[in-house]
Amino acid sequence: MQRPVAEPYKIKAVEPLRMTTREERERAIREAGYNTFLLRSEDVYIDLLTDSGTNAMSDRQWSALMMGDEAYAGARSFYRLEEAVREIYGFKYVVPTHQGRGAEHLISRILIKPGHYVPGNMYFTTTRAHQEMQGATFVDVIIDEAHDPHSTHPFKGNVDIAKFEALIDRVGAENIPYINVALTVNMAGGQPVSMANLRAVREVCDRHGIRMWCDATRAVENAYFIKEREEGYQHKPVREILKEMMSYYDGCTMSGKKDCLVNIGGFLAMNEEWILQKAREQVVIFEGMPTYGGLAGRDMEAIAQGIYEMVDDAYIAHRIHQVRYLGEQLLEAGIPIVQPIGGHAVFLDAKAFLPHLTQDQFPAQALAAALYVDSGVRAMERGIVSAGRDPKTGENIYPKLELVRLTIPRRVYTDRHMDVVAWSVKQLWQHRESIPGLRMVYEPPTLRFFTARFEPIR
Numbered sequence: 001m002q003r004p005v006a007e008p009y010k011i012k013a014v015e016p017l018r019m020t021t022r023e024e025r026e027r028a029i030r031e032a033g034y035n036t037f038l039l040r041s042e043d044v045y046i047d048l049l050t051d052s053g054t055n056a057m058s059d060r061q062w063s064a065l066m067m068g069d070e071a072y073a074g075a076r077s078f079y080r081l082e083e084a085v086r087e088i089y090g091f092k093y094v095v096p097t098h099q100g101r102g103a104e105h106l107i108s109r110i111l112i113k114p115g116h117y118v119p120g121n122m123y124f125t126t127t128r129a130h131q132e133m134q135g136a137t138f139v140d141v142i143i144d145e146a147h148d149p150h151s152t153h154p155f156k157g158n159v160d161i162a163k164f165e166a167l168i169d170r171v172g173a174e175n176i177p178y179i180n181v182a183l184t185v186n187m188a189g190g191q192p193v194s195m196a197n198l199r200a201v202r203e204v205c206d207r208h209g210i211r212m213w214c215d216a217t218r219a220v221e222n223a224y225f226i227k228e229r230e231e232g233y234q235h236k237p238v239r240e241i242l243k244e245m246m247s248y249y250d251g252c253t254m255s256g257k258k259d260c261l262v263n264i265g266g267f268l269a270m271n272e273e274w275i276l277q278k279a280r281e282q283v284v285i286f287e288g289m290p291t292y293g294g295l296a297g298r299d300m301e302a303i304a305q306g307i308y309e310m311v312d313d314a315y316i317a318h319r320i321h322q323v324r325y326l327g328e329q330l331l332e333a334g335i336p337i338v339q340p341i342g343g344h345a346v347f348l349d350a351k352a353f354l355p356h357l358t359q360d361q362f363p364a365q366a367l368a369a370a371l372y373v374d375s376g377v378r379a380m381e382r383g384i385v386s387a388g389r390d391p392k393t394g395e396n397i398y399p400k401l402e403l404v405r406l407t408i409p410r411r412v413y414t415d416r417h418m419d420v421v422a423w424s425v426k427q428l429w430q431h432r433e434s435i436p437g438l439r440m441v442y443e444p445p446t447l448r449f450f451t452a453r454f455e456p457i458r
Contacts, residue, residue, distance in 0.1 A: 005317075005318060005321050006318075007318060007411075007414065008312075008314045008315055008318050009058075009411060012059065017045055017046070018042070018045070019045050019376060020043055020045070020376055022373065022374075024043070025043070025372060025373050025376055026373055028040070028043040028372075029369050029372055029373055032453075033441070033442065033452070033453025033454055033455070034365065034366075034369045034438055034453070034454040034455065034456070035365070035369075035449075035451070035452055035453055035454060036049060036368050036369065036372055036378050036379065036380055036381075037049070037380070037449070037450050037451070038451070038453070039372070039378060043376075044372075044376060044377075044378045045375065045376030045377060045420075046375075046376065046377045046378070046413065046417050046420060046421060047378050047409070048345075048377060048378060048379050048380075048405075048406045048407050048408060048409075048421065049378045049379065049380050049407065050380065050407050050409075051258055051344050051345070051407045051408060051409050051410060052099075052255060052257040052258055053099075053257035053262070053263045053264055054257075054263075054409040054412065055257070055258075055261045055262065055263065055409050055410040055411060055412065056261075056409070056410065056411040056412045057261060057262065057263070057302060057306070058261070058305070058306075058309060058411075060305050060309070061261065061262070061302045061305045061306055061309070062302075064298075064301040064302050064304070064305040065298040065301060065302055066298070067298075067301050068296060068297035068298025068299070068300070068301045069297040070296060070297045070298070071297070072289060072292070073289050073291055073292075074291055075291055075292060075297045075300070076297070077297035077298070077300040077301045077304075078096065078291040078292060078297075078300055080300065080301060080304045081094065081096060081267070081300040081301075081303055081304045082094050083304070084303075084304040084305075084307040084308060085267065085269055085307065088239065088242065088243070088307050088308065088311060089216070089242070089243070089246045089252070089269060089307075090243050090246045090247055091246065091251060091252065091269035091270060091271055092270070092271045092273075093269065093270050093271070093273070093275075093276040094267050094268070094269045095267060095268045095269075095276065095279045095280060095283050095290055095293055096265070096266070096267045096287075096291075096292060096293035096294070096295050096300060097265075097266045097267055097268060097283065097287055097293045097294055097295075098264065098265070098266065098287055098293065098294030098295060099255055099256070099257055099264060099265060099266045100126070100215075100217055100253055100254060100255025100256075100257070100266040101126040101130070101255075101266075102266060102268075102283075102286070102287055102293070102294060103253035103254060103255075103266050103267060103268035104126055104127050104130040104253050105130050105286060106268050106279050106282050106283060106286070106287075107213065107251070107253060107268060107275075107279075108130040108131055108133070108134045108136075109134060109282055110275060110278045110279060110282065111177040111178055111211070111275075112131060112134040112135065112136045112177050113134070113135065113136075113177070114134070114135030114136075115135060115136075115175065116134075116135065116136040116137070116175055116176065116177050117136065117137050117138075117139050117167060117171050117175055117176050118131045118136045118137070118138055118139070118176070118177065118178065118179070118180060119138075119139045119140075119141040119159075119163075119164055119167055119176065119179045119180070120138060120139070120140065120141065120142075120179065120180040120181070120182065121140075121141060121142040121146070121157055121158070121159050121180075121181055121182055121185055121188075121193065122140055122142045122146060122157075122182070122185050122187045122188050123138055123140060123187060123387075124182060124186055124187060124215065125386055125388075125447055125449070126447065127180065127182075127215060127253075129446055129447060132391050136177075139167055140163075141159050141160055141163040141164045141167065141179070142156075142157065142158070142159065142160060142163075142185065142188065143156065143158045143159070143160045144160070146158075146185065146188040146191060147188075147399075147400040147401060148400075149189065149336070149337070149338040149339065149347070149349045149352075149401060149403075150336075150339060151339070152339050152340055154192075154194075154225075154229045154340065155191070155192055155193060155194040155197060155225075155229070155230075156185070156188055156189070156191035156192075156340075157182070157183070157184065157185035157188060157191040157192050157193040157222075158193055158194055158197040159179070159181060159193070159197055159200075159201050161200050161201070161204060164179065164201070164204055165204060168204075168208055168210075173208040173209055173210055176208075176210050177210075177211065178210060178211035178212065178213040178250070179201065179205065179210060179211075179212055179213065180213050180214075180215060181193065181198070181201060181212060181213070181214055181215070181249075182214070182215035182217070183214065183215065183216060183217075183218060183219040183221075183222035183245070184218040184219070184221045184222045184225070184342065184343040184344065186217075186218070186344075186382075187382060187386075187399075187401070188338075188342075188401070189338030189342045189345075189347040189401070189403065190218070190221070190323075190338075190341075190342020190343040190344045190345055190347070191338075191340070191342055192221070192222045192225035192226065192229075192343065193222060194226065194229075194230055195226050195230055195233070195241075195244065195245065196230070198245060198248045199248060201248070202248040211250045211251075212248060212249050212250055213249060213250060213251055213252065213253070214246065214249040214251070214252035214253070215252070215253055216246070216252040216253070216254045216259075216269075217253075217254060217255045217258045217259065218258050218259055218343060218344055219242055219245060219246070219252075219259060220238060220242060220259045220310045220311060220316055221259075221316065221319070221320065221343030221344060222245065222343070223238045223241040223242040223245060223311075223316075224238055224316045224317070224319075224320055224343070225320075225343065226241050226245070227241055237311075237313055238311050238312075238313050238316055239311035242311060250270065250271055250272065251268070251269055251270030251271060251272070251275065252268075252269050252270075253266070253268055254266050254267050254268070254269065256303045256306065258344070258410075259306075259310045260303045260306035260307055260310060261306035261309055261310055261410055261411070262299065262302045262303050262306050264295070264299055265295050265299045265300070265302070265303045267293070267303075319343075319410060320343060322408055322413075322415060322418065323341060323342065323343065323344065323345065323346060323408055324341050325415050325418055326346050326406065326408070326418040326421060326422055327341035327346040328341070329418070329419075329422040330346065330348075330422060330425055330426075333422075333425075333426050333429065334429075335348070335353070335425060335426065335429050336348070336349035336352035336353055337349060338401075338403065344407060344408065345405045345406055345407040345408060346405075346406045346408075347382065347401075347403040347404065347405050347406070348364075348367060348379075348403060348404040348406065348425065349401075349402070349403065350363040350364035350366075350367045350383060350402045350403060350404050351363060351402045353367055353404075353428075353429070353432055354366065354367060354432055354435055354437075356433060357435075357437040358437070359383070359384050359398055359402060360384075360396070361437025361438060361439070361457060362381070362383070362384060362385055362437060362438045362439075362440070362454065363383070363402055363437065364381040364382065364383035364384075364385070364402045364403055364404050365381045365383070365385050365438050365454060366435055366436065366437055366438050366456075367404045367428070367435065368380060368381050368404050369438070369454075370428055370435045371404070371424060371425065371428060374424050374427055374428055375420065375421070375423075375424035375427075377406075377420070377421050377424055379404050379405060379406050379407070380404070380405050380407065380449075381403075381404060381405075381449060382401070382403040382404070382405045383399060383401065383402035383403055384396060384397070384398060384399060384402060385440075385448060385449045385452060386399075386449045387399045388446070388447070388448055388449075406421060406425075436456045436457055436458065437456070437457045438454040438455065438456060438457060439454060439455060439457055440452055440453070440454055441453050441454060441455050
């Protein structure tokens with residue numbers, strides 16, 4: 001019998017949860033337009049909408065808040081953040097931002113010109129939006145296995161080198177400002193990139209003079225998967241693996257609300273001084289001074305402390321274990337999920353879960369709404385609604401993956417909460433034919449998954 005794994009922390013403070021009635025939840029989801037983003041958090045029992053900014057901070061992070069230097073310029077807290085980024089990530093320079101999309105905005109404005117092409121290992125919603133707003137075309141160069149929820153490839157986040165080189169041959173290296181290589185690719189189901197693949201991408205970039213940029217939002221989870229799955233890394237600490245991963249990049253965008261275990265904040269990091277100078281010029285316009293970038297000093301202190309805590313091997317091992325604990329229960333029940341189980345979430349395969357619905361009936365959106373009604377568990381859609389519309393044709397983009405993301409915040413819930421989630425998903429699976437599709441009744445012009453509204457197809 002395998003030794004059980006317990007949470008590597010003690011609970012010092014608790015936030016009460018309230019279980020609503022089914023009638024209350026039916027009313028709440030109807031008023032929210034069947035969009036889980038529009039629910040009030042007080043109406044949610046277990047919140048798996050996102051792991052972004054929903055983490056529990058440690059006692060040391062709460063203590064660090066009290067050390068915040070709130071000077072308008074040159075705050076001591078900025079230099080503590082800068083030191084942590086240099087030590088753990090290895091980049092020379094850092095510009096704080098209010099969150100990850102602030103960093104995406106800056107680097108897109110600095111490096112992208114109209115007509116450019118930006119390859120990436122699958123799109124992410126806000127990243128692609130910023131690239132397109134600057135006139136670029138996103139090109140997916142991830143391996144084909146990433147689009148297959150049933151493939152068990154250990155590194156489904158890998159860049160397909162042949163696809164990358166084919167794009168270079170087609171449009172010219174001078175029209176590719178950088179390749180954006182995300183770690184533990186969110187839209188693929190939290191799937192990692194191998195160290196060997198990072199080296200291969202770096203070699204192509206060096207040969208053609210193309211920058212290699214990182215979405216480092218969940219880089220620590222990627223480092224753990226390398227430790228588990230890639231030869232030669234089993235006995236290396238996660239901290240060391242992360243540093244090597246980052247050494248292949250020219251810079252990164254970072255949402256500190258994930259890996260860094262905080263509720264707000266992010267940064268743009270780089271090695272080229274001219275990009276630093278441009279970032280400082282831009283951040284003053286859109287965020288704040290280069291030494292606070294839209295953050296209070298106390299926020300930067302908490303991020304800096306979180307950077308050191310995130311590379312603790314016991315912490316990240318439990319983080320991955322808890323996601324697997326939920327995913328394995330669903331697999332044992334025969335429920336279709338993305339495999340291998342990812343780093344930050346379990347992704348339900350809504351196409352296989354609700355085969356009676358066409359993709360135009362928004363099966364992932366419908367399944368997320370049904371889960372909330374059944375148990376008060378809030379999840380989110382990652383499918384056709386998130387994919388949006390083609391900016392040139394205006395037509396819906398039909399991704400191969402139509403998923404519901406059960407995203408687990410860090411250090412917030414126990415495995416007992418995961419049991420409740422698994423039970424509810426199993427209940428829905430048994431009555432899946434009764435779940436109706438949805439039609440969209442309000443669609444915003446961009447990032448529609450945040451605020452779109454729906455109604456059931458009766």
